[in-house]
Amino acid sequence: MTRNRTSAPRWGLRVVVLAYLMFLLVLPVVVILYRTFQHGLSPVFDALTTSDAQHAYKITAIVAVSAVVLNTVFGVAAAILLVRHRFPGRRILDAVIDLPIAVSPVVVGLALTLVYGRNTAVGSWFGRHGINIIFSLPGMVIATSFVALPLVVRAVGPVLEEIGEEQEQAAATLGASAFQRFTRITLPSIRGALAYGVVLSLARSLGEFGAVAVVSGRLLGKTETVPLYVLDLYNNFNQTGAYAASTSLVLVAVAALVASRFLRPRGAMT
Amino acid sequence: MSPPASNDLSAGGGGTLAVPPLTGGPRIGGGRTARRGLSGRFVVGPTLTGGFVVLFLSVVVLIPLAVLVYKSTGSGWAGFWHQVHSPFAWSALKLTVVMSLLVALINLVMGTAIAWLLVRDRMPGRQFLDTIIDLPFALPTIVAGVTLILLFGPTSPIGINLAYARSGVLLALLFVSLPFVVRTVQPVLLELDRDMEEAAASLGASQFTIFRRIILPTIAPAMAAGTTLAFARALSEFGSTVLISGNLPGKTQVAAVFIYGKIQEDSVTGAAAVSTVLLAVSLVVLVLLNVIQLWVARRD
Structure with missing residues (x-):
């Protein structure tokens, strides 16, 4: 039954919700676009x-793409x-796998520094072999991998579960190797969910701030990603630059929102 | 009329970024629906995959976190407590927990209201709202901070200045945690059977009674899960609070920012101790979330 009559409580709810979203979501974006x-x-x-x-854009692209590839x-x-194995x-x-959702990015950065920093056993071993991990790209x-870790798993998992493995088993009985089964059957059927997970990971990776702020050392022109660069510009009272870089990230x-809306596997995630 | 084609795009259906699926089976693998894998026949594949997964998790997540906890208690429990109880650390932790509770509470109410509006109110512009709800997930936190300080900072075009105040911190945390309750409650509301409500209405139940007796019990687990996630997010938030809070120690400095400050000062023990406390609270929250999911799974 659709109620055509719009009651007073319903109007009240509308006004409260719309005002809340207006001030929290819409106006901030409008203002930054305007200022930019x-x-x-x-x-x-x-x-x-x-x-x-x-x-900064180059570093961001390198870091985000590497992290997304690893996480994928x-x-x-x-x-x-x-989904497929019991152990x-x-x-x-x-x-x-859900742990990274609850861990503060700064804590992530600190934890990584404590293991891979230059003065640690692992860090100095890598250092002797010419690889710096902390204050450097690795x-x-x-x-970035840490903070975006669950996204692909949680996007792909439910779909993998839903498609079942009858086809894979059929292929196996026909003599297909594990690799063939994966590339010909599994991968095509999870394509949509995988793309969705990749978009989410990419958005998260491009914007990561806290964890990267700690491990990068924020060396301008060396390890500075765009989000770090935004803060740098802001702190140096270069507002035009800060707003412009922010707007590019907005x-x-x-774009990620729109893409994820089209890629969202229907019924699979919910 | 029943809700038309609830699986089309306009109806939304949430379950986005970092919101674990609550309905339709608890988690990946479900447990009871366990299928027999091909694992019996191909030993090498799963072992290799498993090895890679465990190795990756260890290198990226587990070893670093373990070392962090170990370092925080490196100088014994007394040292640990000393660090956590130092005035600024303690006030940062207190502020973070109190703010996160407040944020969770506001999200519980507003998130449910937003989800309700998106599912039940055939309002023009609903699809647009449904899309922008996820913006806080997609927007880098530092950019969120910049936008919020532009609107609610010293140069606010609407004349509201919350910068360097606790209300500014609250605002930032509300922004980043906005989608959680909406996206967990929305799919449950979508699946809700209207027949019962109509039956209750025909028997003379008031709108309020219907909500309290029929709708609320069904969406309560989703509300609890979403609120828990929002709480966890608020606890750990860093980027969005950096600018608007002004990081005044003892006043507006949240735990994550305190930790960052300690790292910059090279005071690793202090940073690690507060991190461990934060991590412990996060773990409790995760366990709570799992309990809620089990609760949901049982009820199905």
């Missing part, structure tokens, strides 16, 4: 094409393991 483009396009363009900015491989492997410790593994990739976020 208030003096036209050219200052924005100039701010985004400085060599520091370009470098890990995510698919972990999902297959959790001791499976529940623990399942729970541990540490930033690991930190646009990426909106």
Whole structure:
């Protein structure tokens, strides 16, 4: 039954919810767009094409893409393991995968520094072999992987569960190898969910701030990603630059939102 | 009319980023629906996959966290307590927990109201709202901080200045935790059978009675799970609070920012001790979440 009459409580609810969303979600974005483009396009363009900015975009791309690749491989492997196999410790593994959701990014950064920092056993061993992990790209990739870890697993898992494994078993009886079964049957059927998970991971990875702030050392022009660069500009009272870089990230976020809306596996996640 | 085609895009259906699926089977693998895998026949594949998964998890997550906990108690329990009880650490932890509880409570009410509006109110612009709800998940936290300080900072165009105040911290935490309750409650509301409500209405139950006796019991686990997630998120938040809080120790400095400050000062023990407390609270929250999920699974 649709109620055509719109009652007073319903109006009350509408007003409260819309006002809440207006002030918390919509207006902040409107204001940053306004402040960014208030003096036209050219200052924005100039701010985004400085060599520091370009470098920050490059670092962000390298770190985010590496972390997403790692998390995708890990995510698919972990999902297959959790859905298709029964083994001791499976529940623990399942729970541990959710751990990164609850751990503060700063704590992630600190934990990684304590293991892979230059003065630690592991860190100095790598250092002697010419690889720096902390205050360098590898540490930033690991930190980003940590915070985005559950996304691919949780996107792919339910779909993997839903499709079952009859087809895989049929292929196995026909002599298909494990690799063939994976590339010809499993992968095509989880394609949508995988793309969804990848988009979510990418959005999370591009924007990671706290963990990367700790492990990168925030070396301008060296290990600074765009989110770190935003803070740097802001602290140095370069508002035009800070707003321009922020807006570029807002646009990426909106693109990710739209993409995830189309990729969201229907009925699978909920 | 029953809700039309609840699986189309306009109806939303949540379950996005970092929100574990609550309905339709508790978690991956479900437990009771265990299928026999091919594992019996192919020993190498699963072992290799399992090895990789465990290795990756250990290198990225488990070993670092274990070392962190170990380091925090490196100088014994007395040293640990000394660090945690130092005035600024303690006030940061207290502020974080109190703020997170407040954020959880507000999210419980507003999140449920938003979910209700998205599912039950055929309002124009509903699809747009449904899309932007996830914005806090997609937006980098530092950018959230910049946008919030622009709107609610010293140069606020609407004349509200919450910068360097606890209300500013609250605002930032509300922003980043907004989607959790909405996205856990929304799918449950979507699946809710309207027949019972209509039966109750025909028997003369008031709207309020219907909500309290029929709807609320069904969505309560989802509300609890979403609120728990929002609480966990608020506890651990860093980026969005950095700018608007001004990080005044003892006043607006949250735990994560305190830890960051300690790391910058090279005071690792202090940072590690507060981190461990934060980690412990997070673990309790995760366990709580699992209990809620078991509760849901039982009821199904």
